Each structure stands twice: as structure tokens, then as C-alpha cells.
Amino acid sequence: RLTGRGNTTNLEQLLLSKPDLIVDAGSTRQTFAELADRVQSQTGIPYALLDGRLSAVAQGYTLLGELTGRQERAALLARYTADTLRTVRERVARAPAQPRVYYARGPEGLETGLGGSINVEIFEALGIRHVAAGLQGGLATVSMEQVLAWDPEVIVTIDQTFAQTVRSNPLWRSVSAVKTGRVHLSPKLPFGWIDFPPSVNRLPGLWWLGSKVFPALFPEDLSVITRDFYKLFYQVDLNAEQVQRVLAGRD
Incomplete structure (x- = not known):
């Protein structure tokens, strides 16, 4: 963890590993966006904050593929994600009753x-x-x-x-x-x-x-x-x- 409650990563140790990119998936609320901006400013390392909501995962993979130059694999994972969401929703829509x-x-x-x-x-x-x-x-x-x-x-x-x-x-x-x-x-x-x-x-x-x-x-x-x-x-x-x-x- 770099941001939010319960941080476990030391920024100095992070800098020693010399990453080219920090990728974070989860909430994109203003609080987390500001924390991401702060880490990016402190480290000088580009910080990608991706929306972790299920409906946004496929789009997140597409963006991640562009950021890392791995568009083909990203497209494969995005397609699996979109297909899964569509299939399970169609199944449940046929349910005759909703259990509690x-x-x-x-x-x-x-x-x-x-x-x-x-x-x-x-x-x-x-x-x-x-x-x-x-x-x-x-x-x-x-x-x-x-x-x-x-x-x-x-x-x-x-x-x-x-x-x-x-x-x-x-x-x-x-x-x-x-x-x-x-x-x-x-x-x-x-x-x-x-x-x-x-x-x-x-x-x-x-x-x-x-x-x-x-x-x-x-x-x-x-x-x-x-x-x-x-x-x-x-x-x-x-x-x-x-x-x-x-x-x-x-x-």
C-alpha cells in the first residue's frame, strides 16, 4: 500500500527499485486521486490510478495496455472481463425468483x-x-x-x-x-x-x-x-x- 489507511510501502525503498510506473487499482475518489498526486510529486514516478469498479475493469486494461505497450495482451484480458460480465448478467436476468x-x-x-x-x-x-x-x-x-x-x-x-x-x-x-x-x-x-x-x-x-x-x-x-x-x-x-x-x- 502506498496510499490510504494502513500504508505498508516506504517511499525511499520504492525509489531504490527505480520503477518506471506506479499502477494503482481501486477507488478514484478525490481523496485517493490527491494521494496519488502527492506520491507522484514526491517520487517523480508517473502514477496511474485505475478505476477498480467491475464495470470499469475492461477499460482499465485497455488503458494499462497503452501505458505499458502491451496492447495485445491487454485486449485479451479486457475481452475476457467484458464477456464474463455480460454472460453472468444475462444468466441472472433469466432467474425466476430472487433469494434473499x-x-x-x-x-x-x-x-x-x-x-x-x-x-x-x-x-x-x-x-x-x-x-x-x-x-x-x-x-x-x-x-x-x-x-x-x-x-x-x-x-x-x-x-x-x-x-x-x-x-x-x-x-x-x-x-x-x-x-x-x-x-x-x-x-x-x-x-x-x-x-x-x-x-x-x-x-x-x-x-x-x-x-x-x-x-x-x-x-x-x-x-x-x-x-x-x-x-x-x-x-x-x-x-x-x-x-x-x-x-x-x-x-
């Missing part, structure tokens, strides 16, 4: 993303109306009473502790998703598939999330999708054991 979906964060499962936040963008990109969509904002802590009132039919979580304990937790036993076993721990290696960081790492998450919420509409083998994505975008050949580790949502 809750996004659970934290070991207690009571942190969630509100409507319009980057944390639930993947749900909104799929046309899934998560139960907290009516409340606008960012991340928020909700009460158990509120979750019981929502009574979600599907729960998606990024927290291993919550995923492992929710079925034995008496507070959650009456929730529909828990009673029917539809609590799903999302993959997170090497980056999260649901909300963090806000970039291309969420593309396989679209297929994964679609298969959990609308299993009849997403019959594809997630192992194949995972292997193909990691090969194309990360240039890593995963073996069968590694694919299963990714899909299990383990660190």
Missing part, C-alpha cells in the same frame, strides 16, 4: 456492506438484491435482530471462523440459510473473490457467487473456471490440489 442474500463479514457475521458500497458491488453487478441494499453506505455493523428480520435464504461470508461456527451458534440456527445449509465461504487466494481488493480478482467470484445463489443457472465446473482464470490473469498453472484449496476458501 446476506453478506456476512467478521467472526460474528454481523458486519456487512450496505447498498452502493464497493463491498457489495459484486452482488449488484450480478443483479442480486442483498438484504442490506435498502440501507445506503459502506461497511456497517448490524444487530442479530436485524438479521433475523431479514431471514436470508443464502449467506455468503469471507470469514472462516464464522463459516465454521455459524451452524452450531444458537443465535443463527433459526435463519433460513443456516437451516438449509446455504452458508458459503468465498475463495480468497491470492486475493478475495468478493470485495477486496476492488479489482479484477473478483471476476471468478462472479461465477462462484452465481453458482451459490442460482445453482441451476450456473452449471459450469468451477475448477475449470478457476484454473483458466489463474492461468490467463496470474500466469500460474494450478494443480488439482491447489484448485481445491482455493475453492475451499482457506488462507
Whole structure:
């Protein structure tokens, strides 16, 4: 991290590596744009701040290809991105009904993303109306009473502790998703598939999330999708054991 909360990169160390370009994908709000300008002024290194929203990823690849002189590969990645977004949206548009979906964060499962936040963008990109969509904002802590009132039919979580304990937790036993076993721990290696960081790492998450919420509409083998994505975008050949580790949502 160079900007924002929790900086982990020292500018002096950065300068020693003599990069030609700094690439940052995420929010392009004024705050982050000003931080990017500051780093560029302090280091003299060109700083490209790309929009990390799913709808902007394809365009970001096109721009990155122009900046690095790798237009052919950028076009390949942009095309994959655009095709994925279009295909999954068309699938969900055919859904006969929308189940109630809750996004659970934290070991207690009571942190969630509100409507319009980057944390639930993947749900909104799929046309899934998560139960907290009516409340606008960012991340928020909700009460158990509120979750019981929502009574979600599907729960998606990024927290291993919550995923492992929710079925034995008496507070959650009456929730529909828990009673029917539809609590799903999302993959997170090497980056999260649901909300963090806000970039291309969420593309396989679209297929994964679609298969959990609308299993009849997403019959594809997630192992194949995972292997193909990691090969194309990360240039890593995963073996069968590694694919299963990714899909299990383990660190």
C-alpha cells in the first residue's frame, strides 16, 4: 500500500527499485486521486490510478495496455472481463425468483456492506438484491435482530471462523440459510473473490457467487473456471490440489 489507511510501502525503498510506473487499482475518489498526486510529486514516478469498479475493469486494461505497450495482451484480458460480465448478467436476468442474500463479514457475521458500497458491488453487478441494499453506505455493523428480520435464504461470508461456527451458534440456527445449509465461504487466494481488493480478482467470484445463489443457472465446473482464470490473469498453472484449496476458501 502506498496510499490510504494502513500504508505498508516506504517511499525511499520504492525509489531504490527505480520503477518506471506506479499502477494503482481501486477507488478514484478525490481523496485517493490527491494521494496519488502527492506520491507522484514526491517520487517523480508517473502514477496511474485505475478505476477498480467491475464495470470499469475492461477499460482499465485497455488503458494499462497503452501505458505499458502491451496492447495485445491487454485486449485479451479486457475481452475476457467484458464477456464474463455480460454472460453472468444475462444468466441472472433469466432467474425466476430472487433469494434473499446476506453478506456476512467478521467472526460474528454481523458486519456487512450496505447498498452502493464497493463491498457489495459484486452482488449488484450480478443483479442480486442483498438484504442490506435498502440501507445506503459502506461497511456497517448490524444487530442479530436485524438479521433475523431479514431471514436470508443464502449467506455468503469471507470469514472462516464464522463459516465454521455459524451452524452450531444458537443465535443463527433459526435463519433460513443456516437451516438449509446455504452458508458459503468465498475463495480468497491470492486475493478475495468478493470485495477486496476492488479489482479484477473478483471476476471468478462472479461465477462462484452465481453458482451459490442460482445453482441451476450456473452449471459450469468451477475448477475449470478457476484454473483458466489463474492461468490467463496470474500466469500460474494450478494443480488439482491447489484448485481445491482455493475453492475451499482457506488462507
